[in-house]
Amino acid sequence: MSDTLYPVSVEVNGETRSGHVPARTSLVDWLREHLNLTGTHIGCEHGVCGACTVMLDGEPIRSCLIYAVQADGHRVVTVEGLAHADGRLSILQDSFCETHALQCGYCTPGMLIAAQAFLDKALLERNPRPTETQIREAISGNLCRCTGYQQIVDAIALAARRLAAGAE
Amino acid sequence: MKSPSFDYARARSTEEVCELLAQHGDDAKILAGGQSLVPMMAFRLLRPHWLIDINEIPALKSVSFELDAVRIGAGTRQSTILGDDAVAARVPLLRQALAYVGHAQTRNRGTIGGSLVQADPSAELSLVARVLDARLVLRTKSGTRTEPAATFLCGPMTTSLRPDEILEDIHWPIWRERRTGSAFTEISRRHGDFAIVAAAAQVALDDEGCCARASFGVGGASPVPVAFPALARSLIGNRPDQAMLRDIAHEAAAALEPDSDTHASAAYRRHLAGVLLRRVLQEAIKAAGTVQ
Numbered sequence: 001m002s003d004t005l006y007p008v009s010v011e012v013n014g015e016t017r018s019g020h021v022p023a024r025t026s027l028v029d030w031l032r033e034h035l036n037l038t039g040t041h042i043g044c045e046h047g048v049c050g051a052c053t054v055m056l057d058g059e060p061i062r063s064c065l066i067y068a069v070q071a072d073g074h075r076v077v078t079v080e081g082l083a084h085a086d087g088r089l090s091i092l093q094d095s096f097c098e099t100h101a102l103q104c105g106y107c108t109p110g111m112l113i114a115a116q117a118f119l120d121k122a123l124l125e126r127n128p129r130p131t132e133t134q135i136r137e138a139i140s141g142n143l144c145r146c147t148g149y150q151q152i153v154d155a156i157a158l159a160a161r162r163l164a165a166g167a168e
Numbered sequence: 169m170k171s172p173s174f175d176y177a178r179a180r181s182t183e184e185v186c187e188l189l190a191q192h193g194d195d196a197k198i199l200a201g202g203q204s205l206v207p208m209m210a211f212r213l214l215r216p217h218w219l220i221d222i223n224e225i226p227a228l229k230s231v232s233f234e235l236d237a238v239r240i241g242a243g244t245r246q247s248t249i250l251g252d253d254a255v256a257a258r259v260p261l262l263r264q265a266l267a268y269v270g271h272a273q274t275r276n277r278g279t280i281g282g283s284l285v286q287a288d289p290s291a292e293l294s295l296v297a298r299v300l301d302a303r304l305v306l307r308t309k310s311g312t313r314t315e316p317a318a319t320f321l322c323g324p325m326t327t328s329l330r331p332d333e334i335l336e337d338i339h340w341p342i343w344r345e346r347r348t349g350s351a352f353t354e355i356s357r358r359h360g361d362f363a364i365v366a367a368a369a370q371v372a373l374d375d376e377g378c379c380a381r382a383s384f385g386v387g388g389a390s391p392v393p394v395a396f397p398a399l400a401r402s403l404i405g406n407r408p409d410q411a412m413l414r415d416i417a418h419e420a421a422a423a424l425e426p427d428s429d430t431h432a433s434a435a436y437r438r439h440l441a442g443v444l445l446r447r448v449l450q451e452a453i454k455a456a457g458t459v460q
Contacts, residue, residue, distance in 0.1 A: 002175045002217075023176035023219065026206075045169060046207035050273060059247070059276040065206045066277065069176050070199075070221060114273065140360055141271025 006069045012037070013081030021068045028052040030068035031078060039079040039109050043143070050142030053110035054078050060117040062141075079109035082116060092116055092159040101155035103146035110142050115156045119163060128164035132157065171209035178221045182228060185220055185334050186309040192218050193331045199223070200243055200282035203274045228281075228336070231255065237303075237339040242281025246293075247272070249280060259340045261300060261368055264352035265292040271360045281335045284317075287392070289324045290362040292354070295387035296340075297321070298395050299368045303339040308332050314339075321392040345372035345380055349455025351448040354388075355440055357431065363388045364432045367444035369452040371403070377457065379403040384449060389426040389437045396420045408453060417445035 005020040012035060019034055026045075031037045031054070043051035045064045052063040055077040063076075082090045089097070092115055102108045118138035122130045130138075135156045136149070144152060179185045189196060196218035199205060208214045222228055228243030231252065238259050240249065246266055249255055256263040269292050270278060283293040284304065296302070297317035304320050306313050306329060320328050329335060354366035369384035382403045385395035399416050406412065421442035428434045 002173045004175055006176055022173065024171040024173050026170070029170070046210050047203060047274065050271070053273055056276075060273045061276050062203075062273045064210075065202050065274075067171075067176070067202075067206075067219075069178075070202075070223060072178075118272070138272060141273045 008068050008072045010071045011075045013077055023067060023069050025068045026064050027054070027066045027068045027071050027076070028063035031063065031076070037078050037080050041106055041109050043106070048143070049107070050114065051107055051110045053113045053142065055113055055117055058117070058120070060114050077113070079112055082112060090116075091162045092119065092156070095155040095159040095162065096152075099151045099154040099158060101147060101151040107142055107144040111139060111144065111152055114139050114142050115159070119156070119160060122160065123163065128160060130157070130160055169210045169212070171206065172212060172215045174216055175218050176221065177218060178224055181225060182307060182334065182336060185222055185225070186307060186332070188218070188220050189332045189334065190309045196220055198334060201245070201278040203270065203278040204282070204286045222334070233258065236344065237341050239337050239339050240280050241337045242279060242335040244280050246270070246275040246278045246280060246283070250275060258342045259300070261296045261350045261352055261370060262340065264350060265296045265368065268292050268352070268354050268363070268366070280338060284320070284338065285327055285329060285335055287321050287325050287327050288362060289391055289393070290364070290366065290388035292352070292363065292366055292387065294321055295366055295368050295385055295393040296352070297338070298393040299370060299383050299385040300341050301383070302341065305336045305339070306333045307336045312336065324391045343370065343372055343381065347373040347456045347459045349452045349457070349459065351451035351455065353444050353448055355444065365389050365437050365440040365444060367441065367448045369445070369448040371449070371452040371456050373453070373456045378405055378407050379453075384445060386420065386424065386441045386445060389424045389441045394424070396423070408449070413446050413449045417442045417449060420445055
């Protein structure tokens, strides 16, 4: 079996990060173990729970189902990339606090990334007031075992309203 | 769990893929979206020595329109086709089915060809390919051959793809009849899961409102999705009413021999097949009837 290391260079949260990895290393393991970006959580490791959701070239994906070597030359945004440079929370993150959209917090990084990607897309498609059905569809690939989802849906709707009002 | 060790090749062209397949054969697997392959690796159900990554080959992501078919490159993302209005206008069943395939995160990676090659008996895209009689173009180092979905899908998780072949693109027939309607539905435990049973139908009506052409099928209730061409022909020339559709759906369901498993019993699957077929036939006819 192979011990070959493959070069990988990825723009992570706006910064170019490089290294050498075995082909079997998943993107989420590389982010957490090599780059120490432990905000992205690992849940099921087989593409069911959504805890490891990151953005690849602006689209939400499961980082347990892509090998780090495959991200070479691409752009990744993790939950660490959502807040402002000075540490202030983004509108979406602040809305999660406002509506109590997290309890244990395990699913939260994946929820935030899925929701942010959805809001970015909604804005692009000139849909500043997404419906509850659209919001639920957007986070349907993310499991939460605490909240019952309602507060998360509320948070995303609140963030959409704040973004539409140009609060930032 | 983590994947076992393997060697990785990022292919730059379809020719390079064929070259690598010719070299490694059964020791290599093609890595498309990875939404099924990577979990199977994590569970150690597969241990290929080589993965050939086809994600960076633009030619495999092309979508083009011919008079009688939409050609979709096998590496095209499911999300791309779901969002493509021009594809939806010509082959509406694709968008109708893709709305049931996984979630945003999996559709952003998962590919059209990957789903067909995976050949899960419940897969939505396999059912659409079967109902529309899609043609699959398979390439080796020495050339291509074309195979209909009906023979390409030969068993649960089994296709006629040879170890040195890559699925290059898929031709989805466009029905030229002006008044064409289609419908897709399924029952699953949770939205985005594989279907327990899925049904799809496409119907064309003539100017008098009689059925001119029809095709319908069921997934999840047999080793591969099945279509019912003889029953579909019996609709032609008729103005199908509720009773006729119920009878046809019932007859189709009775011909199935589904398995029982932890998700559903055989009897429940057969029942679902009848109910869902009736619904998609009704909806497809209704949709065809509203075309101006």
